[in-house]
Amino acid sequence: MRAEPDRLRFEITARDGIARTGVLHTAHGPVHTPAFIPLATKGTVRGLEAREVAGLGYEMVLGNTYHLFVSPGPERIAKAGGLHGFMGWDRALITDSGGFQVFSLAHGGVANEVKGSGRKGDHGSVVSIGEEGVRFRSYRDGASLFISPEVSMQVQTALGSDIALVFDECTPFHADRDYTARSTERTHRWLDRCLEWHEREGPARQAVFGIVQGGVHEDLRRESAEYVSAAGVDGLAIGGTLGRDKAEMREVLGMTAPMLPVDAPKHLLGIGEVDDLLAGIALGLDVFDCAVPTRLARHGVALVPDPDNRFRLDLRKSGHEGDRGPIVDGCPCPACQRHDRDYLSYLSRAEELTAVRLLCLHNLTYLQELMTHARTAIGDGAFDSYSAAVLGGAAPWST
Amino acid sequence: MRAEPDRLRFEITARDGIARTGVLHTAHGPVHTPAFIPLATKGTVRGLEAREVAGLGYEMVLGNTYHLFVSPGPERIAKAGGLHGFMGWDRALITDSGGFQVFSLAHGGVANEVKGSGRKGDHGSVVSIGEEGVRFRSYRDGASLFISPEVSMQVQTALGSDIALVFDECTPFHADRDYTARSTERTHRWLDRCLEWHEREGPARQAVFGIVQGGVHEDLRRESAEYVSAAGVDGLAIGGTLGRDKAEMREVLGMTAPMLPVDAPKHLLGIGEVDDLLAGIALGLDVFDCAVPTRLARHGVALVPDPDNRFRLDLRKSGHEGDRGPIVDGCPCPACQRHDRDYLSYLSRAEELTAVRLLCLHNLTYLQELMTHARTAIGDGAFDSYSAAVLGGAAPWST
Numbered sequence: 010m011r012a013e014p015d016r017l018r019f020e021i022t023a024r025d026g027i028a029r030t031g032v033l034h035t036a037h038g039p040v041h042t043p044a045f046i047p048l049a050t051k052g053t054v055r056g057l058e059a060r061e062v063a064g065l066g067y068e069m070v071l072g073n074t075y076h077l078f079v080s081p082g083p084e085r086i087a088k089a090g091g092l093h094g095f096m097g098w099d100r101a102l103i104t105d106s107g108g109f110q111v112f113s114l115a116h117g118g119v120a121n122e123v124k125g126s127g128r129k130g131d132h133g134s135v136v137s138i139g140e141e142g143v144r145f146r147s148y149r150d151g152a153s154l155f156i157s158p159e160v161s162m163q164v165q166t167a168l169g170s171d172i173a174l175v176f177d178e179c180t181p182f183h184a185d186r187d188y189t190a191r192s193t194e195r196t197h198r199w200l201d202r203c204l205e206w207h208e209r210e211g212p213a214r215q216a217v218f219g220i221v222q223g224g225v226h227e228d229l230r231r232e233s234a235e236y237v238s239a240a241g242v243d244g245l246a247i248g249g250t251l252g253r254d255k256a257e258m259r260e261v262l263g264m265t266a267p268m269l270p271v272d273a274p275k276h277l278l279g280i281g282e283v284d285d286l287l288a289g290i291a292l293g294l295d296v297f298d299c300a301v302p303t304r305l306a307r308h309g310v311a312l313v314p315d316p317d318n319r320f321r322l323d324l325r326k327s328g329h330e331g332d333r334g335p336i337v338d339g340c341p342c343p344a345c346q347r348h349d350r351d352y353l354s355y356l357s358r359a360e361e362l363t364a365v366r367l368l369c370l371h372n373l374t375y376l377q378e379l380m381t382h383a384r385t386a387i388g389d390g391a392f393d394s395y396s397a398a399v400l401g402g403a404a405p406w407s408t
Numbered sequence: 409m410r411a412e413p414d415r416l417r418f419e420i421t422a423r424d425g426i427a428r429t430g431v432l433h434t435a436h437g438p439v440h441t442p443a444f445i446p447l448a449t450k451g452t453v454r455g456l457e458a459r460e461v462a463g464l465g466y467e468m469v470l471g472n473t474y475h476l477f478v479s480p481g482p483e484r485i486a487k488a489g490g491l492h493g494f495m496g497w498d499r500a501l502i503t504d505s506g507g508f509q510v511f512s513l514a515h516g517g518v519a520n521e522v523k524g525s526g527r528k529g530d531h532g533s534v535v536s537i538g539e540e541g542v543r544f545r546s547y548r549d550g551a552s553l554f555i556s557p558e559v560s561m562q563v564q565t566a567l568g569s570d571i572a573l574v575f576d577e578c579t580p581f582h583a584d585r586d587y588t589a590r591s592t593e594r595t596h597r598w599l600d601r602c603l604e605w606h607e608r609e610g611p612a613r614q615a616v617f618g619i620v621q622g623g624v625h626e627d628l629r630r631e632s633a634e635y636v637s638a639a640g641v642d643g644l645a646i647g648g649t650l651g652r653d654k655a656e657m658r659e660v661l662g663m664t665a666p667m668l669p670v671d672a673p674k675h676l677l678g679i680g681e682v683d684d685l686l687a688g689i690a691l692g693l694d695v696f697d698c699a700v701p702t703r704l705a706r707h708g709v710a711l712v713p714d715p716d717n718r719f720r721l722d723l724r725k726s727g728h729e730g731d732r733g734p735i736v737d738g739c740p741c742p743a744c745q746r747h748d749r750d751y752l753s754y755l756s757r758a759e760e761l762t763a764v765r766l767l768c769l770h771n772l773t774y775l776q777e778l779m780t781h782a783r784t785a786i787g788d789g790a791f792d793s794y795s796a797a798v799l800g801g802a803a804p805w806s807t
Contacts, residue, residue, distance in 0.1 A: 051755075051758050051760060052751070052754065052755065052758075052760075053755060053760050053762040054762075055760070055761055055762070056455075056761035056762055056765060057762060058742060058746070058762065058765075058766065059746075060742070060746065080754070080757075080758065081729070081754045085729060085730065085750070085754075088730055089730075089732075089748075089750055089751065095750070095751055095754075096751060097746050097747055097751070330480070330484055331484065331487055331488075333488075343457060343459070347457070347458075347459065347496050348496055349488075351484070351488055351494070352451070352488065352494055352495065352496070355451065355479070355480045355484075355494075356450075356451065356452060358479075359450050359451075359479065361450060361451075361452050361454070361455075362454055362455035362761050362764060362765065363452040363453075363454070363455055363456060363457060365761060366455060366457075366761065366765065367457065
């Protein structure tokens with residue numbers, strides 16, 4: 010770990026088994042952990058103003074370097090005072106490296122849907138992947154663009170995030186062991202190039218998180234965990250494929266998390282389902298980002314305390330006509346406080362923007378409540394029973 | 409006029425020439441006039457929650473009978489406590505008759521775009537128009553639907569609006585004098601059927617406005633104004649084509665408005681551009697509804713004090729990059745208070761929901777400010793100079 014408290018200080022405030030609460034002290038204020046981080050993919054959390062996201066209690070959002078690199082471009086954002094100034098967000102900000110998106114273009118199978126993008130088929134294409142970096146075509150105008158460890162760091166410097174993520178190859182699920190091994194080694198060389206560039210030219214107050222790769226292979230994950238831990242990063246993220254299903258994901262996480270330095274802040278990339286968040290917290294992970302709550306909202310799906318249906322309620326399905334109840338009893342969000350399932354299901358089927366917005370507010374409230382109450386439970390030494398209650402169908406705020 | 413103060417009382421509070429201020433006392437509270445009425449086409453003002461529309465100061469919204477008839481249907485809305493209960497709006501509500509939309513299907517040329525619908529080509533089709541009513545196919549599922557004066561009143565009764573509009577034929581611009589004359593006569597017979605049904609079965613506290621047709625023809629407009637005025641309605645609306653361009657529209661309005669009873673509340677249907685609102689107010693009209701502010705928002709266009717560009721600023725055009733100014737200096741809306749043109753133009757081009765929402769908030773704030781200040785100016789006997797200032801490029805709130 011680099012010891013530069015000005016840049017990022019992670020304070021662990023309570024422990025309950027391996028789970029812990031903490032505070033990430035960033036250049037733009039504290040982030041209480043465990044924390045869920047909403048995506049502000051293209052400089053906005055879908056349908057919400059920055060002040061509203063803060064109003065929900067969120068202390069950090071994640072900006073997507075790939076999308077912002079393609080449009081409006083780093084120069085324009087730098088001139089606006091960085092992504093903070095551009096989007097009017099004065100709390101903490103983390104940016105990804107662009108790696109996930111460009112490798113999704115190349116590999117296809119990394120994600121069913123490139124994070125945060127609502128349209129399919131407009132993601133451009135990858136022209137070449139090499140040691141130097143990745144060349145791809147802009148989905149916007151077909152222009153040839155190049156991204157490398159140095160370019161990624163440079164763009165993230167322009168974005169001025171409080172935490173930058175290193176440029177890595179997000180190995181796909183279908184990659185074999187040999188490919189994953191070679192890819193992980195390249196990711197490590199890229200990590201060094203990122204840190205070298207950042208040490209020389211990065212902003213003094215921007216922290217850098219390394220990314221642990223290695224696919225589903227224990228030895229590769231261990232090798233990667235050791236390499237990244239020794240590299241002098243401010244925190245660690247777990248990336249790449251975690252397996253074909255939830256069982257394998259839990260297994261890979263269960264073996265990888267203990268390989269990371271206990272006291273470092275740990276970010277689990279791209280995971281945000283209710284049960285997965287609880288599993289991650291139990292493993293001592295601190296920060297989680299995911300497109301799920303806002304993507305579900307776009308498709309008319311609300312988070313509910315229903316473990317048998319993956320905590321989801323599809324409001325576009327029939328059966329909600331005349332239902333005078335809220336999405337979830339006791340939920341403090343504006344959708345639940347002011348509207349019933351009857352109206353929300355109609356609005357969702359009519360594809361009204363108001364529905365997307367109300368469901369975004371609901372889903373983000375739901376996860377924020379989950380994290381807030383998880384933190385309280387950890388402080389009370391009661392995380393296991395809290396987790397069991399939620400997994401058993403309790404609302405996040407009801408225990 | 410029917411004298412049932414319980415249903416609707418219109419109180420004129422000040423006069424300045426022909427312009428006047430007033431209060432429409434409805435079963436759901438007062439509406440201060442002159443008033444602009446946002447469209448809640450499908451049970452929501454685009455992208456906004458009902459509480460937010462009230463927060464902007466609006467006291468009445470307009471629901472579209474045609475759209476709500478097709479989906480979710482009057483029975484479901486009635487069970488929710490009417491449109492007020494369904495959408496969570498506790499202030500005044502006016503509903504149109506469905507006539508404008510079904511005749512748009514039939515005539516094509518009535519409107520460039522059917523009010524409030526974002527998609528083209530999904531408006532269904534008209535099967536037959538007769539004395540009894542209009543048969544058409546649902547754009548939703550192709551089902552055969554029938555709307556008549558009685559059905560329209562019945563649906564509006566289910567919606568429970570404070571003001572219902574009678575079912576009329578909205579004659580298209582390209583209709584000739586003979587067609588318009590015959591159509592206007594049928595509209596009058598439909599008016600009688602509407603009132604007859606409503607007298608017998610309509611809610612006691614729902615007011616009914618008649619609609620004056622007659623196209624661009626002075627004698628037909630006069631005949632219609634006399635017929636509707638004598639029919640025992642609670643207020644009058646001016647409908648139908650007002651001509652090929654703004655000059656002809658002003659001419660038709662200028663001759664029609666004085667034909668209406670001075671003390672009746674008067675609604676100008678479907679008109680909402682800044683200069684047209686001021687012209688309407690000068691003619692003693694009280695209430696205006698229009699899709700323009702929300703439709704423009706969807707297309708990235710903001711209202712600005714720029715008479716040479718029809719008071720519009722297209723944020724999707726280039727030229728706003730790096731512009732650190734708000735859409736309009738001094739505008740109290742959240743878009744102008746918190747964001748600059750640089751960011752808003754990027755968001756609009758990226759087609760982010762947040763942009764549509766922020767521009768809706770801006771455009772509706774702009775028109776609300778225009779109406780609020782117009783009312784103050786009328787109270788001060790200074791409407792002409794206020795109007796001249798705004799038409800000369802002053803912001804609505806700056807004089």
